Amino acid sequence: MSSTITPVNHPREDQSFERKSLRLVSGAATDFPELAKDCVCFANGAGGRILIGIEDGERLPPPGQRLDPGLMDRVRRRIGELTVNVQVLPEIEHRENGGEVLVLTIPRSVGVASTTDGRYYLRVGDTCQPVVGDEVLRLATERPSTPWETLTHLGVTVGNADVAKTAAWCAAIRASNRVKPSVREKSDSELLEHYGLAVGGTLTNLGVLLVGNAADRARLGSAPVVQAIRRDAHGNKIGKVSWDDHTLSPIELLDAIWNGVPDFRESYEVPDGMFRTTVPAFEESVVRELLVNALVHRPYTQRGDIFLNLDPDKLEVVNPGRLPLGVTPKNILHASRRRNDGLARVFHDLKLMEREGSGFDLMYERLLASGRGAPTPSEGTDSVHVVVARRILHPSVIRFLSEADRKFSLSQREKIALGLLAPTEGLSAVELTERLELNSPPDVGRWLDRLIQLGLVQQAGRTKATRYFVPPDLLKAAGLDQQTTLKRVSPHRLRALVLEDLERYPDSAISAIHRRIGSEISGRAIKRSLDQLIADGEVHRVGDRRWRTYRLAPAINQPRPDGR
Numbered sequence: 001m002s003s004t005i006t007p008v009n010h011p012r013e014d015q016s017f018e019r020k021s022l023r024l025v026s027g028a029a030t031d032f033p034e035l036a037k038d039c040v041c042f043a044n045g046a047g048g049r050i051l052i053g054i055e056d057g058e059r060l061p062p063p064g065q066r067l068d069p070g071l072m073d074r075v076r077r078r079i080g081e082l083t084v085n086v087q088v089l090p091e092i093e094h095r096e097n098g099g100e101v102l103v104l105t106i107p108r109s110v111g112v113a114s115t116t117d118g119r120y121y122l123r124v125g126d127t128c129q130p131v132v133g134d135e136v137l138r139l140a141t142e143r144p145s146t147p148w149e150t151l152t153h154l155g156v157t158v159g160n161a162d163v164a165k166t167a168a169w170c171a172a173i174r175a176s177n178r179v180k181p182s183v184r185e186k187s188d189s190e191l192l193e194h195y196g197l198a199v200g201g202t203l204t205n206l207g208v209l210l211v212g213n214a215a216d217r218a219r220l221g222s223a224p225v226v227q228a229i230r231r232d233a234h235g236n237k238i239g240k241v242s243w244d245d246h247t248l249s250p251i252e253l254l255d256a257i258w259n260g261v262p263d264f265r266e267s268y269e270v271p272d273g274m275f276r277t278t279v280p281a282f283e284e285s286v287v288r289e290l291l292v293n294a295l296v297h298r299p300y301t302q303r304g305d306i307f308l309n310l311d312p313d314k315l316e317v318v319n320p321g322r323l324p325l326g327v328t329p330k331n332i333l334h335a336s337r338r339r340n341d342g343l344a345r346v347f348h349d350l351k352l353m354e355r356e357g358s359g360f361d362l363m364y365e366r367l368l369a370s371g372r373g374a375p376t377p378s379e380g381t382d383s384v385h386v387v388v389a390r391r392i393l394h395p396s397v398i399r400f401l402s403e404a405d406r407k408f409s410l411s412q413r414e415k416i417a418l419g420l421l422a423p424t425e426g427l428s429a430v431e432l433t434e435r436l437e438l439n440s441p442p443d444v445g446r447w448l449d450r451l452i453q454l455g456l457v458q459q460a461g462r463t464k465a466t467r468y469f470v471p472p473d474l475l476k477a478a479g480l481d482q483q484t485t486l487k488r489v490s491p492h493r494l495r496a497l498v499l500e501d502l503e504r505y506p507d508s509a510i511s512a513i514h515r516r517i518g519s520e521i522s523g524r525a526i527k528r529s530l531d532q533l534i535a536d537g538e539v540h541r542v543g544d545r546r547w548r549t550y551r552l553a554p555a556i557n558q559p560r561p562d563g564r
Contacts, residue, residue: 012126013126014125014126014336015045015046015048015123015124015125015126015336015337015338016042016045016046016047016048016049016123017048017049017050017051018038018048018049018050018051018126019050019051019052019054020035020038020050020051020052020053020054021052021053021054021055021056022052022053022061022065022067022102024052025052025071025074025075025102026071032078032079032082033082033115035050035075035079036078036079036082036083036086036115037115037119037121037128038050038121038128039079039083039086039088039104039106039113040083040086040113040114040115040119040120040121041121041122041123041128041129042106042123043083043085043086043087043106043107043108043109043113044109044112044113044120044121044122044123044131044139044143045108045122045123045337046108046338046341047105047106047107047108048106048123049103049104049105049106050103050104050106051101051102051103051104052075052101052102052103052104053065053067053099053100053101053102054101060095060096060097060099061095061097061099061100061101062099063097063098063099064098064099065098065099065100065101066100067092067100067101067102069092071090071092071102072090072091072092072102075088075090075102075104076088076090081116082115082116083113083114083115083116084113084114084115084116085109085110085111085112085113085114086106086109086113087106087107087109088104088105088106089104089105089106089107090102090103090104090105091103091105112139112140112143120132120136120139122139122325122326122337123337124324124326124327124335124336124337125334125335125336125337127335129326131325131326135325138325139325142299142324142325144301147341147342148205148300148301148340149196149204149205149206149300149340149341149342149343150196150199150204150205150206150342151204151205152199152202152203152204152205154203154205154208154216154219154220155202156202156203156207156208156212156216157201157202157203158189158192158198158201158202158203158207159201160203160212160213160216161203161207161211161212161213162211162212162213165210165211165212165249165252166188166192166211167188169210169211169251170188170191170192172251172350173191173195173349173350176349176350176351178348178349178350178351179349192207192211195342195345195346195349196342197210197211197342203216204342205220205300206340206342206343206346208220209223209249209250209300209343210249210250210251210343210346211249214245214246214247215246217246217249218246220300221303222300222301222302222303222304223246224243224250224253224294224295224298224306225242225243225244225246225305225306226242226243226244226253226257226305226306226307226308227240227241227242227243227244227305227306227307227308228240228241228242228257228260228261228307228308228310229307229308229309229310230263230310231309231310231311231312232312233311233312241260241261243256243257243260244305250295250296250343251346251347251350251352253291253295254288254291254292254295254352257291257308258284258287258288258291261308261310263281263282263310263315264280264281264282264284264287265280266280266281266282267279267280267281268281279370279392279398281390282315282388282390283366283367283370285362285366286362286363286366286367286375286388287315288352289353289362289363290315290317290363290386290388291317292347292352292353293317293319293386294306294317294319295343295347296339296340296343296344296347296353297319297324297338297339297340297344298319298320298321298339298340299320299321299339300340302320302321303320304319304320304321304382304383305320306318306319306320311390312390313389313390313391314387314388314389314390315387315388315390316385316386316387317385317386318383318384318385319383319384319385320382320383321382321383321384322379322382322383322384323379323384324337324338324339325337328379329377329378329379330437331437332360332377332437333360333361333364333436333437334437334438360375360377361412361413361416362412363375363388364416364419365412365415365416365419367388367389367419368397368401368415368416368419368420369397369398369401369402369415369419370392370397370398371392371394371395371396371397371398371423372388372389372391372392373389374420374435375387375388376388394422394423397419397422397423400422400474401415401418401419401422404418404456408454408456410451411450413446413447414447414450414451416436416447417432417436417447417448417451417457418451418456418457418470420432420435420436421457421468421469421470422470422475424469425469426467426468426469427467427468427469428461428465428466428467428468428524428525429441429444429463429465429466429467429468430524431522432444432447432448432468441463441466444468448468455471456470456471456474457469457470457471458470458471460491461491465528467491491525491528491529494517494521494525494526494529495529495532495533497517498513498517498526498529498530498533498539499533499538499539499552501513501516501517502539502550502551502552503552506551506552507542507549507550507551508549508550508551509548509549509550510523510526510527510530510548510550513526513530513550514526530550537553538552538553539551539552539553540552540553
């Protein structure tokens with residue numbers, strides 16, 4: 001049991017750290033199966049720590065909280081009884097306010113971990129997700145007992161590393177303000193060992209990848225090969241640049257690709273009031289983030305080239321392998337799971353990438369702030385695709401978001417939400433939930449609450465029918481009110497369109513109404529409008545299910561043909 005006071009740095013919950021209430025393991029409401037599930041999650045990932053004894057919303061334990069030393073043995077024994085391939089190392093630590101907490105350290109398991117009743121879980125971001133069906137086999141396949149980065153089967157000694165690459169890498173590490181002074185003081189060989197590039201004088205696979213020579217890097221079999229292919233408007237290939245000789249490490253590839261593709265230096269002009277502004281065809285920060293994702297998060301146990309498909313209107317990055325288990329195109333904005341821990345750590349400490357899970361947030365923010373659409377991720381049978389637009393769709397959005405950020409110092413989430421709303425005439429709570437990849441409409445509030453308080457966003461309606469929009473006067477001032485489309489039609493206008501359609505075509509099915517008004521309008525919006533018209537007594541519903549039709553309600557006190 002620790003006798004020292006552990007300093008508190010208030011880490012946020014993520015894929016390697018979580019806080020739990022003391023009630024989970026003590027008192028009448030103990031829930032060891034729930035704790036066992038969380039331990040399995042960390043064991044199947046990269047390991048982690050669980051802090052027990054801190055209540056929801058708090059950062060410290062209750063002052064003076066004391067724990068029974070026997071609790072450590074009880075927790076170790078119960079988790080051992082409820083799990084398979086899970087090791088738990090409990091320790092009681094003191095906090096600066098006098099309270100004590102139970103810290104569980106869960107190392108990465110050698111085999112696939114599970115509960116004793118045959119359930120599998122995996123830590124993704126700050127949540128614990130079940131692994132079911134075919135994903136169990138995928139978990140076993142993707143998760144070797146020894147991480148690929150740590151293997152030394154090539155037998156390359158540190159003496160056979162590329163001298164220039166080793167010197168440049170060590171100098172960059174020492175120059176980074178993300179690296180602790182005690183680490184910067186290490187010798188070159190100690191730095192290689194510290195970051196897992198070498199073990200006992202032999203380079204690991206990670207070491208060969210970053211500081212090895214070209215011949216040894218090629219022997220890895222999965223070192224990155226990148227092809228940038230340019231196509232014209234008809235899909236014909238008009239140019240190609242390749243990096244396939246393995247002379248460059250992933251770190252060096254970032255600059256080489258950015259400087260070696262002519263399209264990345266192209267720009268064009270967009271109108272800005274009385275003047276014209278020159279904007280780049282591609283945001284450098286976005287391209288670099290796409291390349292970092294492709295290089296750091298790819299499965300290095302699998303061969304395959306990285307493709308940059310450059311079309312006149314977009315850039316598509318294709319990476320071999322699927323997304324990490326638990327991450328999908330629908331939750332990629334929030335979920336994060338490291339696939340190559342050592343490589344991610346090196347890229348982070350060299351300031352080539354931000355903290356875990358922030359890459360797509362950054363791309364969303366930069367693309368929306370530059371008047372382009374959000375990135376579009378998709379997953380193929382054995383590949384991941386991310387598409388970003390080349391052209392600015394809404395030049396006025398740039399000025400609007402820049403001015404709003406200058407006045408109110410918007411957070412990244414607020415910039416993303418405002419960037420989604422500004423080019424539209426409003427989005428429903430359900431639509432925003434889908435675009436922000438949230439769990440439910442109520443979660444939209446934490447993205448928009450401050451924007452509403454500042455008057456940058458307004459809302460109308462209730463519950464799922466709540467509609468959020470930028471006030472018309474702000475849109476007008478920013479020049480974003482120049483075009484109205486059926487896709488962005490207001491509820492009042494849609495109501496009028498439905499009434500007009502039913503006046504001309506009574507007893508119509510909703511599919512027919514939808515087709516005549518405009519297929520670009522969402523079917524949910526039309527259904528919502530019809531339901532409201534029925535509630536207001538202006539429309540009648542006839543029939544049920546697939547035979548249901550709609551007609552205008554008879555007018556009250558309608559004049560007779562003779563005028564009486």
